[in-house]
Amino acid sequence: MTKQFKVTEVNGVPVVGEGVGFERIRRITGYLVGTLDRFNNGKRAEEADRVKHDVSCCSMTDSRTA
Amino acid sequence: MITEIIKRDGRRAPFEIEKISEAIFKAAQASGGRDYEMAQRLAEQVVALLDTENAVVVPTVEQIQDAVEKILVKNGHARTAKKYILYRNERTRAREMNTRLMKIYEDLTFKSSLENDIKRENANIDGDTAMGTMLKYGSEGAKQFCEMFILDPEHSRAHREGDIHIHDLDFYTLTTTCCQIDLLRLFKGGFSTGHGFLREPNDIRSYSALACIALQSNQNDQHGGQSVPNFDYSMAPGVSKTFRRAYRDNLTRALDIYLEVDNSEMMSKALLAETEEETGVWAAIAGGNGFDEALRARLIRTVDEETADKILRFVRKYAVKGTRRATYQAMEALVHNLNTMHSRAGAQVPFTSLNYGTDTSAEGRLVMECLLEATEAGLGNGETSIFPIHIFKVKEGVNFNPGDPNYDLFQLAIRVSAKRLFPNFSFLDAPFNLQYYKPGHPETEASYMGCRTRVIGNVYDPTREITYGRGNLSFTSINLPRIGIRAHGDVDWFFEDLDRKIDLVIDQLLARFKIQCQKKVRNYPFLMGEGVWIDSEKLDPDDSVAEVLKHGTLTCGFIGLAECLKALTGKHHGECDEAQNLGLDIIHHMRERMDEATRKYGLNFSLIATPAEGLSGRFVRIDREKFGSIPGVTDRDYYTNSFHVPVYYPISAFEKLRREAPYHALTNGGHISYIELDGDPTQNLEAFEQVVRFMKECGIGYGSINHPVDRDPICGYTGIIGEVCPRCGRREGEGVPVEKLQKLGLYRHLNADTIGYHGDINEEADRMVNPL
Incomplete structure (x- = not known):
C-alpha cells in the first residue's frame, strides 16, 4: 500500500x-544511516561538528610536493 | 539470643549458625585451610559478638558479615579474612550488576530510542521494535554474564574502566566477526541454508536472489557484517546462463517467424546442442567466440544465406535485449532485498558489502553496469539505499585510466557515488595491497568489509594470502587519549604504558580465540556447514573449527589518535608536522607489536583503525569523569575515529588525505578515510573524480566521499535540502498546498481524505533512459 x-x-x-520532516x-x-535520529549521542555530536574539505585550493601536484 | 535475621530484601528468616561456619570454612578453604571445627568455634564467637557488643536482637546480613570480618582479624586469620572480604565484595558487585542489568532492562522496556542511548548504540538496529528490544535484552544480559563469569578479571576490569574495549562482548562465547563469502564456490552444486536446500542457480535472477539468501544466512552465524569479495565474477555465470537461454528462446521464435516450421522448439534445441558440441562454447553476449558463425554455417545447410543472416540478427538483438533487462531486474531486486530482508530476529537487515570492479568479461561488466544503475535509481520511492555497501576496486590497467577496459564503469561508479554516497573506492595499487595482487587471480585482490575490515596476509598458510573465505575473528581497541592524558607529556612513559595495554589486548584476544576454538562445525550451520569459511568443507559437523579458524585475524584497534596527540603535545596531526611524526611513530609501534605477536604465535594478528560507533562516545564519557574536561581532548562528546584528522578541523581534502594515507599502510587489519564535500557533487563530477584519483596517488587503501543526501518524503526530492525544499518549497514539518503538488505533476491519484506520494516523476523519467 502506498x-x-x-x-x-x-x-x-x-x-x-x-509535521513531516526531511530525511x-x-x-x-x-x-549509511537513514535518519539522524538513529545516531547515538556521541555520533550525533560528531556529525554536527563535521566541516567540509575544500577541493579547489590546491591541485594534485601542489599537495604532493607539499 | 538471636533467633531471626533480616535478609537483604527486608524479609525475616530463622537464624542458622551453620551458615556462618560454612562461609568461614569456605573462605579458609580458599586459602588452604581445612579445619571445620575451628570454623564452628569462630562462628560461635561471631554470635557472641553480635549478642554483646551490638546488642542487636535481629541482625541484618551486613551486620553479621561485619562481625565475621572482625572476629577473623581478631583471631589472626588474616588470609582467611582477606578471602572472605574478597568473596563478599564479589557478591556485592554481582548483586549491583544484577540491579544495574534490571535497570537497563527497565529502560529498554519503557523508554523510546529517542530517550535511550543504548537503543541507538548501533544505528542500523531499530531499537523501538519488539525484536530490536528483545535483541538488546539478550545483548545486555550476555555482556554482563561475560564480564562476571567468562572474562579474566584483569581483562574485565580494563574493559569496564575503559582502558580497552572488547568489541562484541555479547558474542564473546558464541562466534566470530565476519567473512568474505565466495559466492562462485558456494553456488556450485547448490547449497543449504540450514532450513532448506537450494539448487545451483541457472538464471541471473536466481543468482541475485541466492546471493541475498547467502548473505542473510551468514549474518545469523556471525556477529559482524557480510561481504562478497568478487560480486562481478560471481554473478557473471548467471548472465551467461540467462543469455544462453534467451538465445535459444529467440532462435525458436525466429525459426517460427522466418521458416514457419512446426517443430521450431526441437529444431532450435538441436541446432544449439550441435553447435555447442562443435565449438565447445556457448552463445555469448559479447559474440566473437565463433559460436554465431558456426550456427550460421549450420543454418545455411537448410536456408538461404539472406534468411540465415536475418535469423541471426533477430536472435542476437532480442537475446541481448532480454538478457540486459533480466540482469537489470536481478540487480534492482538485489538492492531492494538487501534493504528489506530481515536477519537476527528481524531487528536488522544484513550488513552487506559487495566488492567489484575488475571483471572485464562482458557478463561481469553488465552486472556492474546494472547494479550501479539500479543503485542510482534508488528504492521504490527514489530513496537512497542504505545497503549494500558498494566497494569499487580501482586498479590501473583495468579501470583507472581512459583506454582501460573498465574505465567506463569507474566513471559510472563516480557518478553514482556522487548521488548515492556509494560506491566507496578501494585501491589495489596501494603498495600494501599490490604486494598480494596476482593478475588473473581475483582472490588475491584486497577486499574490504563495509566498515573497513581487511584480511589478506596469512602467516598460518602463506600459500593462501587471499581474501575468499576468510575474515576477522575478534577485535579489541585501545583508548589512546587516556594513555596520552596520563603520560603528562612524558613520551617514554606513554610508550611503556601503550606496551602494557598491547600486552593485555594480545592476551585477551588469545583467551577469546581459545573459546572460539572450542566450537564445532554444527555451531555454524552455514559458515562452516556449507564450506563458506576457508577449508571448512573438509570438516564433519562434530569436528572442531580450531584449525580452520587460524586463517582468520586477531585484531587490535585504536581510537582517538588526534586527542591522544593533543594531550601529549598540544597539537594533533592535522595541524602540526611534529605531531604527525609522533602519530606515525605510535601507530608504527602498534603495528610492529602485532607483527611480533604474529611471529610468536603463528596466528594472524593485525592492527585496525577501529570503526568506533558506540565506542566513540563511551571512552570520552569515562575519561571526562576521571580527568575532567580537557580542551581538545575530552571536551567533545566523541573521540575522533581511529587515525582521522578531527572532523571539526578545517583542512583541504588533499592535505587531509596526504596526512592520513601513511596510516593506511600501517593498519593491515583495515582502514578508511573520508572526505566531506560541499555542495551537490553531481554538479561537479570532475572535483569528485579528482578526490578519488588523489586518494589513489597518495596511497590510500580505502576511501569514501561524504556529501549531504537529503530527501523530502512529501514531494520525493532527493539532493541537498537546506531549510526549504527546492522542489515543493516547504520547510521541515510544514504543509505544502495540494494544488501546488498537483501543478508539479505529483499526486495524480487523489482520494477524499488522504493523499499519497506516488513516486518521483523525475526519477521515473530517468529510469526510462536506462539502456535496457
Whole structure:
C-alpha cells in the first residue's frame, strides 16, 4: 500500500506534509544511516561538528610536493 | 539470643549458625585451610559478638558479615579474612550488576530510542521494535554474564574502566566477526541454508536472489557484517546462463517467424546442442567466440544465406535485449532485498558489502553496469539505499585510466557515488595491497568489509594470502587519549604504558580465540556447514573449527589518535608536522607489536583503525569523569575515529588525505578515510573524480566521499535540502498546498481524505533512459 500523508487545512487551504520532516542520510563508521535520529549521542555530536574539505585550493601536484 | 535475621530484601528468616561456619570454612578453604571445627568455634564467637557488643536482637546480613570480618582479624586469620572480604565484595558487585542489568532492562522496556542511548548504540538496529528490544535484552544480559563469569578479571576490569574495549562482548562465547563469502564456490552444486536446500542457480535472477539468501544466512552465524569479495565474477555465470537461454528462446521464435516450421522448439534445441558440441562454447553476449558463425554455417545447410543472416540478427538483438533487462531486474531486486530482508530476529537487515570492479568479461561488466544503475535509481520511492555497501576496486590497467577496459564503469561508479554516497573506492595499487595482487587471480585482490575490515596476509598458510573465505575473528581497541592524558607529556612513559595495554589486548584476544576454538562445525550451520569459511568443507559437523579458524585475524584497534596527540603535545596531526611524526611513530609501534605477536604465535594478528560507533562516545564519557574536561581532548562528546584528522578541523581534502594515507599502510587489519564535500557533487563530477584519483596517488587503501543526501518524503526530492525544499518549497514539518503538488505533476491519484506520494516523476523519467 502506498504511504499516505494526511491532508490538513491551513487557512482554508488543503495542505499535505504538516509535521513531516526531511530525511537526512549520513555515513557513520562506513555505514549509511537513514535518519539522524538513529545516531547515538556521541555520533550525533560528531556529525554536527563535521566541516567540509575544500577541493579547489590546491591541485594534485601542489599537495604532493607539499 | 538471636533467633531471626533480616535478609537483604527486608524479609525475616530463622537464624542458622551453620551458615556462618560454612562461609568461614569456605573462605579458609580458599586459602588452604581445612579445619571445620575451628570454623564452628569462630562462628560461635561471631554470635557472641553480635549478642554483646551490638546488642542487636535481629541482625541484618551486613551486620553479621561485619562481625565475621572482625572476629577473623581478631583471631589472626588474616588470609582467611582477606578471602572472605574478597568473596563478599564479589557478591556485592554481582548483586549491583544484577540491579544495574534490571535497570537497563527497565529502560529498554519503557523508554523510546529517542530517550535511550543504548537503543541507538548501533544505528542500523531499530531499537523501538519488539525484536530490536528483545535483541538488546539478550545483548545486555550476555555482556554482563561475560564480564562476571567468562572474562579474566584483569581483562574485565580494563574493559569496564575503559582502558580497552572488547568489541562484541555479547558474542564473546558464541562466534566470530565476519567473512568474505565466495559466492562462485558456494553456488556450485547448490547449497543449504540450514532450513532448506537450494539448487545451483541457472538464471541471473536466481543468482541475485541466492546471493541475498547467502548473505542473510551468514549474518545469523556471525556477529559482524557480510561481504562478497568478487560480486562481478560471481554473478557473471548467471548472465551467461540467462543469455544462453534467451538465445535459444529467440532462435525458436525466429525459426517460427522466418521458416514457419512446426517443430521450431526441437529444431532450435538441436541446432544449439550441435553447435555447442562443435565449438565447445556457448552463445555469448559479447559474440566473437565463433559460436554465431558456426550456427550460421549450420543454418545455411537448410536456408538461404539472406534468411540465415536475418535469423541471426533477430536472435542476437532480442537475446541481448532480454538478457540486459533480466540482469537489470536481478540487480534492482538485489538492492531492494538487501534493504528489506530481515536477519537476527528481524531487528536488522544484513550488513552487506559487495566488492567489484575488475571483471572485464562482458557478463561481469553488465552486472556492474546494472547494479550501479539500479543503485542510482534508488528504492521504490527514489530513496537512497542504505545497503549494500558498494566497494569499487580501482586498479590501473583495468579501470583507472581512459583506454582501460573498465574505465567506463569507474566513471559510472563516480557518478553514482556522487548521488548515492556509494560506491566507496578501494585501491589495489596501494603498495600494501599490490604486494598480494596476482593478475588473473581475483582472490588475491584486497577486499574490504563495509566498515573497513581487511584480511589478506596469512602467516598460518602463506600459500593462501587471499581474501575468499576468510575474515576477522575478534577485535579489541585501545583508548589512546587516556594513555596520552596520563603520560603528562612524558613520551617514554606513554610508550611503556601503550606496551602494557598491547600486552593485555594480545592476551585477551588469545583467551577469546581459545573459546572460539572450542566450537564445532554444527555451531555454524552455514559458515562452516556449507564450506563458506576457508577449508571448512573438509570438516564433519562434530569436528572442531580450531584449525580452520587460524586463517582468520586477531585484531587490535585504536581510537582517538588526534586527542591522544593533543594531550601529549598540544597539537594533533592535522595541524602540526611534529605531531604527525609522533602519530606515525605510535601507530608504527602498534603495528610492529602485532607483527611480533604474529611471529610468536603463528596466528594472524593485525592492527585496525577501529570503526568506533558506540565506542566513540563511551571512552570520552569515562575519561571526562576521571580527568575532567580537557580542551581538545575530552571536551567533545566523541573521540575522533581511529587515525582521522578531527572532523571539526578545517583542512583541504588533499592535505587531509596526504596526512592520513601513511596510516593506511600501517593498519593491515583495515582502514578508511573520508572526505566531506560541499555542495551537490553531481554538479561537479570532475572535483569528485579528482578526490578519488588523489586518494589513489597518495596511497590510500580505502576511501569514501561524504556529501549531504537529503530527501523530502512529501514531494520525493532527493539532493541537498537546506531549510526549504527546492522542489515543493516547504520547510521541515510544514504543509505544502495540494494544488501546488498537483501543478508539479505529483499526486495524480487523489482520494477524499488522504493523499499519497506516488513516486518521483523525475526519477521515473530517468529510469526510462536506462539502456535496457
